[in-house]
Amino acid sequence: MTIPKNESMEAINLEDLRRRIDQLDQEIISLLAQRFQLTETVGHYKAQHHLEAQDKARESQQFKKIIRLSEQAGLNAEYSVQVYRRIIDIVIMRHQELQRAAGD
Numbered sequence: 001m002t003i004p005k006n007e008s009m010e011a012i013n014l015e016d017l018r019r020r021i022d023q024l025d026q027e028i029i030s031l032l033a034q035r036f037q038l039t040e041t042v043g044h045y046k047a048q049h050h051l052e053a054q055d056k057a058r059e060s061q062q063f064k065k066i067i068r069l070s071e072q073a074g075l076n077a078e079y080s081v082q083v084y085r086r087i088i089d090i091v092i093m094r095h096q097e098l099q100r101a102a103g104d
């Protein structure tokens with residue numbers, strides 16, 4: 001939710017802004033948990049089928065989509081690219097761990 005344009009700086013309440021940030025953080029964490037659950041399943045599938053932990057072709061499609069979605073949302077795409085690079089790197093490390101555990 002964006003701050004309405006006619007909302008004056010004096011009317012902005014720090015506590016209210018922080019409450020809204022906390023609510024969003026709750027939603028972000030819930031979505032992240034769901035995403036990592038899905039990638040965990042992908043990791044097990046990849047380990048079983050001897051597939052590479054990283055799929056650069058898939059990532060390149062994803063980053064195009066992330067940039068397009070960011071632009072549509074009025075978000076600086078550099079921010080979302082950095083956040084997603086970190087998330088995907090963590091997923092790759094976890095997939096490598098699952099591969100080692102499977103004895104690859």
Ligand SMILES: O=C(O)C(=O)C[C@]1(C(=O)O)C=C[C@@H](O)C=C1
Pocket residue numbers: 039042043053054055056058059062087088091092
């Ligand atoms: O789609 C995959 O193959 C995944 O392993 C998931 C995922 C992702 O987190 O989106 C992670 C690593 C890959 O390099 C590409 C994408």
